Amino acid sequence: MPDPGNGTTGRAAWSVSDGLATLDEPAVLLSRSLDAVFTGWGLAGGAVRRSYPPLLDVGALRSLDYFRNFPHLGGAVTRLREDRLGHHAQAGGAGPLPAADLADAALLLPSAACYACFLDLSGVRLTEPLTITTAATCFRNEDHYDGLRRLRGFTMREIVCVGSTEDVHAHVERYHGLIAGFGAALGLSLDRAPATDPFFEKDGARSLMQRLSPVKEEYLHRDGTALASANHHRNFFGERRGLTYRGSPAFTGCVAFGLERWLHALDDRFEGDLRAADRAVRQAADEAVRRAEAPG
Amino acid sequence: MPDPGNGTTGRAAWSVSDGLATLDEPAVLLSRSLDAVFTGWGLAGGAVRRSYPPLLDVGALRSLDYFRNFPHLGGAVTRLREDRLGHHAQAGGAGPLPAADLADAALLLPSAACYACFLDLSGVRLTEPLTITTAATCFRNEDHYDGLRRLRGFTMREIVCVGSTEDVHAHVERYHGLIAGFGAALGLSLDRAPATDPFFEKDGARSLMQRLSPVKEEYLHRDGTALASANHHRNFFGERRGLTYRGSPAFTGCVAFGLERWLHALDDRFEGDLRAADRAVRQAADEAVRRAEAPG
Numbered sequence: 337m338p339d340p341g342n343g344t345t346g347r348a349a350w351s352v353s354d355g356l357a358t359l360d361e362p363a364v365l366l367s368r369s370l371d372a373v374f375t376g377w378g379l380a381g382g383a384v385r386r387s388y389p390p391l392l393d394v395g396a397l398r399s400l401d402y403f404r405n406f407p408h409l410g411g412a413v414t415r416l417r418e419d420r421l422g423h424h425a426q427a428g429g430a431g432p433l434p435a436a437d438l439a440d441a442a443l444l445l446p447s448a449a450c451y452a453c454f455l456d457l458s459g460v461r462l463t464e465p466l467t468i469t470t471a472a473t474c475f476r477n478e479d480h481y482d483g484l485r486r487l488r489g490f491t492m493r494e495i496v497c498v499g500s501t502e503d504v505h506a507h508v509e510r511y512h513g514l515i516a517g518f519g520a521a522l523g524l525s526l527d528r529a530p531a532t533d534p535f536f537e538k539d540g541a542r543s544l545m546q547r548l549s550p551v552k553e554e555y556l557h558r559d560g561t562a563l564a565s566a567n568h569h570r571n572f573f574g575e576r577r578g579l580t581y582r583g584s585p586a587f588t589g590c591v592a593f594g595l596e597r598w599l600h601a602l603d604d605r606f607e608g609d610l611r612a613a614d615r616a617v618r619q620a621a622d623e624a625v626r627r628a629e630a631p632g
Numbered sequence: 633m634p635d636p637g638n639g640t641t642g643r644a645a646w647s648v649s650d651g652l653a654t655l656d657e658p659a660v661l662l663s664r665s666l667d668a669v670f671t672g673w674g675l676a677g678g679a680v681r682r683s684y685p686p687l688l689d690v691g692a693l694r695s696l697d698y699f700r701n702f703p704h705l706g707g708a709v710t711r712l713r714e715d716r717l718g719h720h721a722q723a724g725g726a727g728p729l730p731a732a733d734l735a736d737a738a739l740l741l742p743s744a745a746c747y748a749c750f751l752d753l754s755g756v757r758l759t760e761p762l763t764i765t766t767a768a769t770c771f772r773n774e775d776h777y778d779g780l781r782r783l784r785g786f787t788m789r790e791i792v793c794v795g796s797t798e799d800v801h802a803h804v805e806r807y808h809g810l811i812a813g814f815g816a817a818l819g820l821s822l823d824r825a826p827a828t829d830p831f832f833e834k835d836g837a838r839s840l841m842q843r844l845s846p847v848k849e850e851y852l853h854r855d856g857t858a859l860a861s862a863n864h865h866r867n868f869f870g871e872r873r874g875l876t877y878r879g880s881p882a883f884t885g886c887v888a889f890g891l892e893r894w895l896h897a898l899d900d901r902f903e904g905d906l907r908a909a910d911r912a913v914r915q916a917a918d919e920a921v922r923r924a925e926a927p928g
Binding site: 391410 | 653
């Protein structure tokens with residue numbers, strides 16, 4: 337700390353309140369280092385970097401069955417009604433803003449980083465596979481929040497592939513090795529396990545299909561926290577958004593990393609010394625580069 | 633572009649729809665370079681890096697007169713009411729989510745990056761000045777949106793100072809030189825001009841006070857776009873949040889950079905060649921370092 341004695345000394349590297357995290361410098365730096373590692377994997381695989389709107393249109397999400405599958409998950413964004421502004425400017429008031437004073441909500445906070453990517457690709461006709469990496473602050477309403485493991489707002493880095501089903505399988509498979517190797521170098525033993533998305537109707541058709549034919553896998557820290565997931569969406573987004581690959585609805589898949597969950601796992605592994613964790617992350621990344629550059 | 637012919641060729645470096653921006657790789661990289669420059673200025677001035685919650689508590693904002701001054705500006709975050717989830721999962725529907733189906737809103741999207749910083753410092757007693765740098769996605773409801781100049785959601789890098797009024801003045805003054813020099817190196821002639829915050833009551837006491845005794849200055853691109861602002865909050869946040877410096881309510885100030893607005897100005901200056909702009913930004917930053925390291 338550059339200012340010992342000014343109140344920052346002894347400050348915890350992170351704190352969480354009501355599902356929202358505050359990170360002090362060592363956690364900020366570790367988060368950046370992790371993001372650089374995952375982004376680097378994407379770039380090495382030919383990904384382009386893009387940044388998408390931080391809010392999504394309700395109508396566009398409806399075209400992706402968002403409210404059918406996840407009506408409980410989404411954060412709706414709205415504003416005070418024009419005719420109630422004066423009241424709030426005058427009154428002070430207490431407690432939350434009453435729904436009766438709010439306008440209808442036309443926008444939603446993203447609950448995953450790749451929705452905006454597929455919306456942006458609507459109507460695009462690809463002749464070669466496309467890989468994109470993007471990061472977003474994502475938001476989920478949960479029954480409960482739990483430290484950095486389960487936040488209301490969190491940072492997701494994704495590497496998305498669009499192409500044939502084979503392209504998507506190869507994309508997802510590529511990360512299996514990278515994630516396992518990186519985890520091992522950091523002393524994390526990550527269990528690879530099938531998973532389902534948090535559907536509203538847990539016995540609904542979509543949820544059932546996902547359990548019968550797993551298309552989502554997670555990488556679990558020893559306490560069960562999912563640090564990363566690999567997802568195959570089949571040609572769902574391609575069909576819904578007119579996104580084609582060589583004339584047919586494109587297949588898509590993504591690999592997603594929850595940065596705060598990696599902080600949690602490394603905080604656990606390095607017993608709270610996030611600067612040591614940061615050094616280990618940089619070293620593990622350098623070793624991976626050396627291995628990749630080594631002949632044969 | 634790594635995949636010529638796959639639909640990304642010829643893609644514009646950025647696009648804006650309904651006040652929300654999508655950035656392609658050259659714009660993402662330029663934004664990162666700019667952020668690195670501004671962050672570097674903060675670090676050279678002793679700033680610590682922190683990251684804050686992406687949502688703010690309505691009650692906490694009330695303690696800062698937020699709704700008195702800016703009831704129109706804030707994005708309220710809520711969710712579908714529990715008893716309306718089934719309806720939305722079944723019905724499909726169209727248009728925005730009706731306010732009647734929403735829960736009360738206890739959270740707000742930040743409209744500036746430093747609110748969360750001052751809320752986090754509530755009750756802290758400093759004996760030395762503290763400088764913090766943080767970035768946040770910020771959101772503002774505006775009458776109209778205009779390209780990258782005026783967005784609904786945008787990225788703000790801030791460098792915040794907490795201490796005595798002299799500390800804050802010195803902090804803000806330090807950036808005058810840096811901003812002017814950096815702008816000049818990039819071929820941007822930035823006008824320094826007094827400004828007021830976008831108060832709800834334009835003739836209200838707070839707005840009047842700010843116009844009589846300017847505490848906010850902006851750096852304007854030739855088309856009037858404010859690329860950065862320097863703000864002196866007096867001891868307002870110190871008083872409201874029990875944040876003290878050597879026993880008295882602390883004085884605070886901040887310098888804020890709107891990253892998308894810099895993209896806009898550099899897009900203008902470099903006639904759409906954002907890769908050339910990125911090279912110029914890196915070079916201007918390197919020169920500033922060399923100047924700073926030069927003897928005398």
